Amino acid sequence: MTEHGDLLDFPGADELIAAGGVAPPAPEVVASAREAVASAARRDTVVVPLRGHVVPRRRRLLVAAAAVAAIAAGAVAYPVLDLGDEPAATASAAQFLNDMAEVAADTPTARTPYWKVRLETVNQDDGRRSATTFFDRAGRIWSVDADGTVHRPPAGKDSKLKKWPVGQKWLTWPALDQLPTGQKALTALFPKDAENRFDQVTILLEDSPASPALRATLFRILADTPGVRLVGDVKDSKGRPGVAVEMTRKAGFSTGPEKGVAFRTTDRYVVAPDTGLLLEATHKIRGQDLAADRYTWLEVGPAARVG
Structure with missing residues (x-):
């Protein structure tokens, strides 16, 4: 895959790789998950204006699609880091919440009474x-x-x-x-x-x-x-x-x-x-x-x- 390096260029990728494999899901579940991500990828060219700049929507759409696909496939969407008794804001929690910020930013604005x-x-x-x-x-x-x-x-x-x-x-x-x-x-x-x-x-x-x-x-x-x-x-x-x-x-x-x-x-x-x-x-x-x-x-x- 020529884009392998780009796709793994995000916070938490190393933890995901280190976590190893999981039991393979059913074929129909994998197909559904792939379609969710593919559907978002097909919308790669859509852009939205943000404070005078043109910002690609691809990453926000893929964030949501990948999270849903990971849940559907039974895989862990975000790595949970074991820090023992330390109740800190884990890197994985921050990663997930920042991803949800991108999803929220892409929501249409409500104009109802x-x-x-x-x-x-x-x-x-x-x-x-x-x-x-x-x-x-x-x-x-x-x-x-x-x-x-x-x-x-x-x-x-x-x-x-x-x-x-x-x-x-x-x-x-x-x-x-x-x-x-x-x-x-x-x-x-x-x-x-x-x-x-x-x-x-x-x-x-x-x-x-x-x-x-x-x-x-x-x-x-x-x-x-x-x-x-x-x-x-x-x-x-x-x-x-x-x-x-x-x-x-x-x-x-x-x-x-x-x-x-x-x-x-x-x-x-x-x-x-x-x-x-x-x-x-x-x-x-x-x-x-x-x-x-x-x-x-x-x-x-x-x-x-x-x-």
Whole structure:
């Protein structure tokens, strides 16, 4: 292959080579994976404008196609590096998150008046619940019951607004559009400690109408956040394939029989590699038998109307 050297010219290639081989997948799976990559390669000539420059779309398309193909073939899409007990942002986690930044940047910009979020939650207190909400650019929130009944937001000051945290502020949709998309400038607005920064950035990636450029920068900030670890290829509770990253932190001290003993929690996020959308989050107390709280995003995106 004359392009062998070029194809392996990316971060993590040496780790992939050193990892050795895996059991061969079924022929039909290999064929499907090859077609996914070939389909992206056929679009090699498509370009998009970016700040006055012409940037080839090939790499972004191949990033998504290759990630999906690797999952379909049962191979490891990104190398997981064993660093022992060191909870550092591994090279493989940074590589994956930077790749998702490219995928996010290639997403079409939404120009609709509403944003729709369909979410399923499971926790110890409330059991399993589903909710469908819409909000407009002013932040006003509509909820929709399973039977289609629409609940309008109250008028005036009683109307609750949808907002997202950025540093010490809570921002509505228009304010998100005013945020800088340069990584250094945007990072400066978030908390300096890694855990709080991880929390705020992932909240924005969960369900906000952040622009493609803003989502791309959020992924790059995650890639530079210490403590983020790559889990690898997984499926969420709905059977959808994705790639998981997680962060473990000291959350507090037990008040039970082992009063005063520090406990840790692990927050895991499953990302769809073809879109960069967050599919699911689980928050679990390590060392306890309690099931993890789960948040599954069934639908997140622009909407032309409520209902």
